[in-house]
Amino acid sequence: MADPAVRKAPPPPPIDGNHSKVIRFLEGFQWKDVIKEDYKADSDSWKGITRRELAGKRGESVKFHVRYFEIEPGGYSTLEKHEHEHVVIPMRGTGEAQAGCYIWKVSFGDVVYVSPSEPHQFRCPDDAKEPFGFLCVVNAERDRPQAVDGLGVCHICE
């Protein structure tokens, strides 16, 4: 008979639900039980970019969502704008972040803030040796993006 004084380790909690849990990082920037999804289901306004939902979409009650996006060399996100903000933190490789008339080369640990209604795009250079991967945090309640034709001229450099 098992010694009742020896407490058994609890079973690991399921990935879905509003309870404490750990989602394990795996080699090659994957996470256990987290599927790789298309960046967007519709439109041909983007290229070579995937999405992984890390927090906020599996029953967690947070008012924000944390996603991991990864862009292949030569790929890019939709050039778009929306009322909600982005906080982007690169985790893998090097890429370009454009917001309004700013273009920043960004890599591990940089913190990119895209303000409301600012046209923006994320890109991985053609000659990059590895994908450009980043965390992106957004408000859970948010408006839909609108594609834009060009970044235009902003108040800074017009």
Next chain:
Amino acid sequence: MADPAVRKAPPPPPIDGNHSKVIRFLEGFQWKDVIKEDYKADSDSWKGITRRELAGKRGESVKFHVRYFEIEPGGYSTLEKHEHEHVVIPMRGTGEAQAGCYIWKVSFGDVVYVSPSEPHQFRCPDDAKEPFGFLCVVNAERDRPQAVDGLGVCHICE
């Protein structure tokens, strides 16, 4: 006279304000112009832990805050609980995350979710070779933590 067709790069935006910006990651897990703060101003319920505010406290309109905490070997956060949730993503070293009766060893890229009112603590082992550093995302509007005496017995292992 400067060629008007050559557009000047805009000046870097200031770190404060609700405009697009990049906060640069620097060697040694520091960020340009971001001060290192005490984890908490009050109490002796914690040891060897610092905080850096990365997004949400400098005029950004997001409904969440992103912080970087770093715990020295032998250090720990307050054992506490609160209604608001944590999403924690380790960036440096290895540490322990405890939530309720779960203790997880966590390192780069793992995603820790602490659910509402779950007693929890983050620790860096005494024999760690480097600090344990992690991103922590929380709702911008949140309740104050309450220190707890012990993790108690939860519904899983009681």
